[in-house]
Amino acid sequence: MSCLRLPSLHSPLRKGHWMLLLLLAAAAPAETPATPQALQTPQQVVLAMIDNENAAAAHPDRYEYVSNERSGRTGGHLWTERVVETPPGRMRLLLAIDGKPLSPERMQQERARLENLRTHPAVFIKHEQNTRAEEKRARDMLEVLPRDFLFDHVVLQDGLWHMDFHPNPNYTPSGVQERILHNMAGKLVIDASQLRLVRMEFHLVQDVPIGFGLLADVQPGTNFISDREQIDGRWHTMHVATVVHAKAVIFKTVDLNIDLHRSQFQPLDHDVSVPEAAEMLLHSPTSAMLTASN
Numbered sequence: 001m002s003c004l005r006l007p008s009l010h011s012p013l014r015k016g017h018w019m020l021l022l023l024l025a026a027a028a029p030a031e032t033p034a035t036p037q038a039l040q041t042p043q044q045v046v047l048a049m050i051d052n053e054n055a056a057a058a059h060p061d062r063y064e065y066v067s068n069e070r071s072g073r074t075g076g077h078l079w080t081e082r083v084v085e086t087p088p089g090r091m092r093l094l095l096a097i098d099g100k101p102l103s104p105e106r107m108q109q110e111r112a113r114l115e116n117l118r119t120h121p122a123v124f125i126k127h128e129q130n131t132r133a134e135e136k137r138a139r140d141m142l143e144v145l146p147r148d149f150l151f152d153h154v155v156l157q158d159g160l161w162h163m164d165f166h167p168n169p170n171y172t173p174s175g176v177q178e179r180i181l182h183n184m185a186g187k188l189v190i191d192a193s194q195l196r197l198v199r200m201e202f203h204l205v206q207d208v209p210i211g212f213g214l215l216a217d218v219q220p221g222t223n224f225i226s227d228r229e230q231i232d233g234r235w236h237t238m239h240v241a242t243v244v245h246a247k248a249v250i251f252k253t254v255d256l257n258i259d260l261h262r263s264q265f266q267p268l269d270h271d272v273s274v275p276e277a278a279e280m281l282l283h284s285p286t287s288a289m290l291t292a293s294n
Contacts, residue, residue, distance in 0.1 A: 042151035045161050046188070048195045050142045056196075061234060062086070062268040064280070066095075071258035082284055084268075084277040089128025091117065091274065093281040111282060118278035125274065142197075145188075147171065148181065160198060161190040180204070186224075196235050200226045236265055 062085040070078045080096040094102060094110050102110065117124045149165040156162075166185040189199035203223040227239040240260045272280070 042154050042161075042163055043146045045163075045190055045192075045195065046146050046151070049190050049197055050145070052195050053142060053197055056235070062271060063236075063265045064268060065236075065262050065266065066264045067092070067260065067262050069258070069260045071260070073258075082281060083262075084272060084280050086272050086274055086277045088125040088274060091124065091277040091281060093284060114278045114282050118275045118282070121274035144181070156192060159192050161188070161192050163188050163190075191230075194230075196228070196230070197226075198228055200224070231265060232267075234265075234267070236262065238262055 064082065064084045067081045067083050068078060069081070070076065073079075078098050079094060080099075081092040081094050083093075084091045091114075093114065094106075096102065145165065148168055148171050150168050151163045151165050153164040154161070164185070164187050167183065184202045184204050186200065186202040188197070188201075190196070191198055201224070223241075223243050225239070225241045226237060228235055229238045230236075238261065240258065242258045
């Protein structure tokens with residue numbers, strides 16, 4: 001099917017850190033190709049999904065869960081953490097490194113850190129402010145999809161919309177983030193009944209020089225994948241994988257990688273305060289959580 005040209009949105013473009021968008025289905029036998037005469041066009045599906053994601057983000061549920069992350073934050077090691085969500089951000093208790101439980105000395109350091117946050121919550125809130133701002137900008141970036149991209153290979157299969165997207169050649173980006181985003185292509189998977197995002201893939205299709213290539217050169221191989229799943233009627237981001245390849249500051253090579261898996265979600269019955277979250281983690285059954293996560 002030929003590419004469908006999308007109408008421009010009337011709302012102003014909101015910028016954000018493209019990689020955190022990048023902060024953020026399942027195989028089936030039979031496929032039904034979508035056509036322009038279908039009840040829902042690709043742009044209608046994407047716009048409705050964006051509205052639903054924004055509504056959910058405006059009134060988020062809170063959870064505690066287990067996170068397994070390998071990233072720059074973890075120094076390239078696999079960290080298993082218990083996480084409690086609070087309005088200011090995510091409070092974490094490190095359980096294991098590379099599958100091995102913490103030593104008594106390291107666990108004592110973790111407990112001392114949590115005790116400090118319990119009695120000085122402002123320290124945690126200040127630390128999390130930048131992270132929360134980036135997450136909001138990542139959600140805002142969803143809204144540029146119908147404006148910056150064209151959709152094709154649209155397929156409805158087993159209750160899921162699958163569609164590819166690529167840059168709209170008639171849109172001119174401004175700023176570094178928009179230029180990088182405009183040189184990406186990818187895939188979306190959207191739940192057809194609830195119109196919620198299930199999977200998102202972005203990959204860079206060509207080099208993006210920054211400062212005429214003297215400051216940085218973001219290179220192909222840069223990609224992002226996010227997988228979401230509905231559990232007990234609630235949508236969760238289960239997996240995020242990001243790889244960034246860039247040559248920065250003349251000759252310095254930068255590779256930014258994150259691979260994050262979440263599991264064992266338990267809903268919280270109210271917004272937990274920072275001291276409450278620290279107290280929960282200090283009294284958490286860490287050995288049972290660690291066993292279940294392996």
